[in-house]
Amino acid sequence: MERIQGLRAYVERKEYKKALGIPAAAVVVYSLLAQGEYNINYLFCHPVSGKKYLLRVNCGSQMHLEDQIGYEYNALKQLERSGRTPEVFYVDGTRKHLNHGILVMEFLEGRTLNYRTDLKYAAECLADIHGTPIEKVQELLRPENPLKAILEECGQMIKVYDQSVLAVSDKKKQIHRMLDKMWSRAEAIKQKKETYHCCINTELNSTNFLINGEGKNNYLIDWEKPLYGMIAQDLGHFLAPTTTFWKTDVILTAEESQLFLELYIKAVDGKFPVEGLAEEVNLFIMITCLRGITWCAMAWVQYQEPDRMIFNESTFRKLDAYLSKEFLDNIENRL
Numbered sequence: 136m137e138r139i140q141g142l143r144a145y146v147e148r149k150e151y152k153k154a155l156g157i158p159a160a161a162v163v164v165y166s167l168l169a170q171g172e173y174n175i176n177y178l179f180c181h182p183v184s185g186k187k188y189l190l191r192v193n194c195g196s197q198m199h200l201e202d203q204i205g206y207e208y209n210a211l212k213q214l215e216r217s218g219r220t221p222e223v224f225y226v227d228g229t230r231k232h233l234n235h236g237i238l239v240m241e242f243l244e245g246r247t248l249n250y251r252t253d254l255k256y257a258a259e260c261l262a263d264i265h266g267t268p269i270e271k272v273q274e275l276l277r278p279e280n281p282l283k284a285i286l287e288e289c290g291q292m293i294k295v296y297d298q299s300v301l302a303v304s305d306k307k308k309q310i311h312r313m314l315d316k317m318w319s320r321a322e323a324i325k326q327k328k329e330t331y332h333c334c335i336n337t338e339l340n341s342t343n344f345l346i347n348g349e350g351k352n353n354y355l356i357d358w359e360k361p362l363y364g365m366i367a368q369d370l371g372h373f374l375a376p377t378t379t380f381w382k383t384d385v386i387l388t389a390e391e392s393q394l395f396l397e398l399y400i401k402a403v404d405g406k407f408p409v410e411g412l413a414e415e416v417n418l419f420i421m422i423t424c425l426r427g428i429t430w431c432a433m434a435w436v437q438y439q440e441p442d443r444m445i446f447n448e449s450t451f452r453k454l455d456a457y458l459s460k461e462f463l464d465n466i467e468n469r470l
Contacts, residue, residue, distance in 0.1 A: 136165055136177065139192055145233045146190070154225050155239060157182060165190060172434065172450065173197060173359065178242060186241075188224070193236035197360055198276070202228035204236025209274040210361040211240065214334060217267040219260050219354050243354050245345025250385045253346050254395045256353040257373065260344065262402035264355060265333045265366050275334060275363040282321040285422050289314055289429040296432035301439060309463050310428060316470055317425055320418070331407045335364045339373040342382050367412060370399065371419025376466070377427025381453060392420075424466045431457040 136142045145151065152159055161182040168178040168189065177190040196203035205228035214220045225239035248257055269275065278284035293310055296302050337360045345354040372378055374395060376386040396416065400409050435454040437443065456462060
């Protein structure tokens with residue numbers, strides 16, 4: 136915990152311990168569990184209940200929010216009734232006592248999703264989450280036009296690459312060529328106002344699922360970028376090759392993608408409308424690919440910074456793979 140200045144002192148504060156029901160004199164051992172690009176997670180055992188908790192330390196915001204950790208907490212609180220997300224117990228986004236946001240939540244068991252064997256479990260998990268009523272919609276961001284919102288985000292991210300002296304000219308041209316093509320498609324589409332909306336995760340990587348087999352004990356964690364949006368955006372992200380290839384070497388076939396959608400619609404079981412879903416999902420698959428590529432271009436530049444706080448070697452290798460000519464050509468051919 137020493138890598139984060141002041142964190143050790145923070146978890147010893149009486150206000151923190153009282154909120155979690157930890158005796159003032161209790162000694163709690165925190166161990167590093169995992170780290171992403173914007174958060175560092177620690178595992179600890181509650182000294183009274185014996186339950187495992189996760190301490191999440193926020194180090195940045197992809198959404199450019201002042202209170203990133205509070206936003207994540209609010210989304211998880213509304214999704215608790217789904218039974219598919221971790222229960223949350225504590226949040227502090229003030230950064231008054233620590234220069235980072237803090238969130239404490241339930242630690243859930245499970246293994247990473249396997250695209251070849253677990254599509255059914257993922258479909259059922261997402262159907263339950265998407266079917267959960269959201270009472271405080273105002274607590275979630277809701278882009279008026281999600282396609283344009285994603286493309287605008289892509290434009291902001293590729294700027295970081297464009298402005299870097301390390302950028303490769305041919306890669307810049309190819310990425311901008313793909314963005315121009317998707318802009319022309321997005322401009323031609325008019326979104327139906329009656330489209331079903333719910334809380335969507337927007338980052339459905341395989342490592343964000345915890346799989347335990349048959350039943351309701353499969354979960355979705357890491358709610359860093361939830362929105363109030365279309366289910367097609369989530370499903371498109373789940374199926375996109377830029378997503379499946381991120382932590383694995385899998386790119387789903389057309390038949391596998393079709394199977395997943397059939398399993399999802401079966402799991403929804405009429406709880407909300409899914410008409411025209413396949414067409415909408417295909418569009419979001421393409422736009423998700425561009426978001427993944429532009430994020431990788433931005434992150435590749437940021438990974439060159441000598442004072443970067445979080446550095447994942449496996450992530451850096453994937454950034455190179457996503458920006459390779461072979462991978463970019465593959466995505467452009469799909470477009």
